[in-house]
Amino acid sequence: MASVAIPAFEATGVEAIPGIARTARGTFQTHKTKNLEWRRTQLRKLYWAMEDYRPQLLAALKKDLNKSAFESAFTEIDWVKNDCMFVLDNLDRFAKDEKLPVPWSFAMMKFRTRKEPMGTALIIGPYNFPVQLLLAPFVGAIAAGCTAVLKPSELTPACAMVVKEMVETRLDTSAFAVVNGAIPEVNALMEQKWDIVFFTGSAQVGTIITKKAAETLTPVVLELGGKNPAIVTKNVGDLAQAAKRLLWGKTLNAGQVCLSHNYVLIDKALVPAFIQELKNAYKQAFPNGAKASPDLGRIVNERHFLRLKAMLDNTNGKIVMGGEVDQSELFIEPTAVLVDSVHDSMMAEESFGPIFSIYPVNTLDEAINTTKLVHSTPLSLFAFGSKAENQRVLNEVTSGGATLNDSYFHGSVNTVPFGGVGDSGTGAYRGQASFDAFTHHRTVSETPRWAEKLIAVRYMPFDMAKLRQFKWLSEKKPNFDRNGKVVKGVGYWVSMVLGLGGKSAKGAFLRWVVVAAAYWLHMLRAGN
Ligand SMILES: NC(=O)c1ccc[n+]([C@@H]2O[C@H](COP(=O)([O-])OP(=O)(O)OC[C@H]3O[C@@H](n4cnc5c(N)ncnc54)[C@H](O)[C@@H]3O)[C@@H](O)[C@H]2O)c1
Numbered sequence: 001m002a003s004v005a006i007p008a009f010e011a012t013g014v015e016a017i018p019g020i021a022r023t024a025r026g027t028f029q030t031h032k033t034k035n036l037e038w039r040r041t042q043l044r045k046l047y048w049a050m051e052d053y054r055p056q057l058l059a060a061l062k063k064d065l066n067k068s069a070f071e072s073a074f075t076e077i078d079w080v081k082n083d084c085m086f087v088l089d090n091l092d093r094f095a096k097d098e099k100l101p102v103p104w105s106f107a108m109m110k111f112r113t114r115k116e117p118m119g120t121a122l123i124i125g126p127y128n129f130p131v132q133l134l135l136a137p138f139v140g141a142i143a144a145g146c147t148a149v150l151k152p153s154e155l156t157p158a159c160a161m162v163v164k165e166m167v168e169t170r171l172d173t174s175a176f177a178v179v180n181g182a183i184p185e186v187n188a189l190m191e192q193k194w195d196i197v198f199f200t201g202s203a204q205v206g207t208i209i210t211k212k213a214a215e216t217l218t219p220v221v222l223e224l225g226g227k228n229p230a231i232v233t234k235n236v237g238d239l240a241q242a243a244k245r246l247l248w249g250k251t252l253n254a255g256q257v258c259l260s261h262n263y264v265l266i267d268k269a270l271v272p273a274f275i276q277e278l279k280n281a282y283k284q285a286f287p288n289g290a291k292a293s294p295d296l297g298r299i300v301n302e303r304h305f306l307r308l309k310a311m312l313d314n315t316n317g318k319i320v321m322g323g324e325v326d327q328s329e330l331f332i333e334p335t336a337v338l339v340d341s342v343h344d345s346m347m348a349e350e351s352f353g354p355i356f357s358i359y360p361v362n363t364l365d366e367a368i369n370t371t372k373l374v375h376s377t378p379l380s381l382f383a384f385g386s387k388a389e390n391q392r393v394l395n396e397v398t399s400g401g402a403t404l405n406d407s408y409f410h411g412s413v414n415t416v417p418f419g420g421v422g423d424s425g426t427g428a429y430r431g432q433a434s435f436d437a438f439t440h441h442r443t444v445s446e447t448p449r450w451a452e453k454l455i456a457v458r459y460m461p462f463d464m465a466k467l468r469q470f471k472w473l474s475e476k477k478p479n480f481d482r483n484g485k486v487v488k489g490v491g492y493w494v495s496m497v498l499g500l501g502g503k504s505a506k507g508a509f510l511r512w513v514v515v516a517a518a519y520w521l522h523m524l525r526a527g528n
């Protein structure tokens, strides 16, 4: 790759931050961002900026995380471009008023949801996907008509500087800005009033942000982490495939993926074969060893390298795959550790790297119970079992999202909603959810002037007779008793007969056609 100049990291002066926030807020108050064509123009500009800055972005991602060009294109640059395209294709539909269901007596009031931008957004990003996880929410903010200030992670300084230059040279700077820096800058930003704070990062910092936002009752979207389980049962089917797919989840971005599994709960009988299959998959992915692979990224910095190394140093388990670490390169080999306690360092901490544990279990019950001991609301969940077992796992283990028979595929497509549950996150984005995350769904009704007499029942002095009449006309009668049982009254039998037991009107109609045809044939025969 030809060398590309990336500006040295420079934090934004904290004294400039109130002014930056004021400009974004002032621009929102001009209402210009409410214009759909203005939003479309900004999205189109972002699309082309991503393309034109591809060399700088590739170089920055290489520098910060040793991301390969393949991964950088797939999960960062093209991801954001695809987001722009998806939103551009659907913006009219997302932004359109939605008719609301009301009792027939209120139909004349044209109840609807009007989609309004929340206002001025603060978007704080993490280091692992420093482009995607900052700019994908930004696409949602632009689409919704918000103005925004972005705060990239300081742990990926090259990306932070490229994104700043890109946004501030290509988009409308009266509406959008990038603040670079770390804790002092975030603190200064949080001193400002925002209409929404969108935070992606650790639960620890998420808590700090939420507490501060609560002081001004500012809504927050939190995209946090989790100790994510994978469950492999005797009925996995293709164990080699499961091992290969799970290893993939721990090698993309060197496992620095919030969605990737922390531990694999696996039927005891499968453990030796599973380890062998992991080793086979490893050999396929890295024929010359992981360190020599041009595809495997590196750990973002020394602090995170040492954190991961400590998890390996402190384990009482047995390393069954990988295990090599090299501080000089921030290299950690994809590593699996066989453990026997939920208190083991490999189980108790979020890995957020290429290492994971294997925890043997006797039954699916034990696997399900173990997930609750480790983390009851993880970000993701993976099940490799029979259809029935996978359904049971989905039913009994909660998580932000889930993939059956694979690693985090539910989080690998940019058009479907993504988010956590409980302490792994609040709110969702991606696809239409990105637009909705930055949108206030405002209910609007419109009372026709001519309807005054019709709706006079509400006025004092009250008239019980009018109320009875209104209730008789508009209230739906229950088809159930006080014990919650459905009462099979006249209405039920009429609809049963008319519907011939069918659930949908179309189904019932088709069945009646069959009955009529049969009757007609019968009559024809009888006639003969
Ligand atoms: N759910 C998701 O989409 C998602 C995605 C990526 C990462 N994560 C989670 O994020 C974590 C790793 O990312 P990270 O290390 O960048 O997260 P982090 O919480 O350390 O940092 C995120 C952001 O917060 C800022 N920050 C850090 N410390 C702060 C403090 N004390 N006060 C105010 N602001 C502060 C940083 O500058 C950065 O921009 C993991 O837990 C991972 O699971 C979640």
Ligand SMILES: CC1=C(/C=C/C(C)=C/C=C/C(C)=C/C=C/C=C(C)/C=C/C=C(C)/C=C/C=C(\C)C=O)C(C)(C)CCC1
Binding pocket: 074, 075, 128, 129, 133, 256, 257, 258, 259, 411, 412, 413
């Ligand atoms: C195209 C044709 C076909 C079909 C091809 C198919 C089905 C291709 C499948 C491609 C796959 C499996 C792509 C996988 C992509 C994974 C990605 C992008 C992962 C992304 C992960 C991310 C962004 C992680 C995020 C992390 C977060 C949020 C937290 O930290 C045929 C074969 C049907 C016909 C020919 C044409």
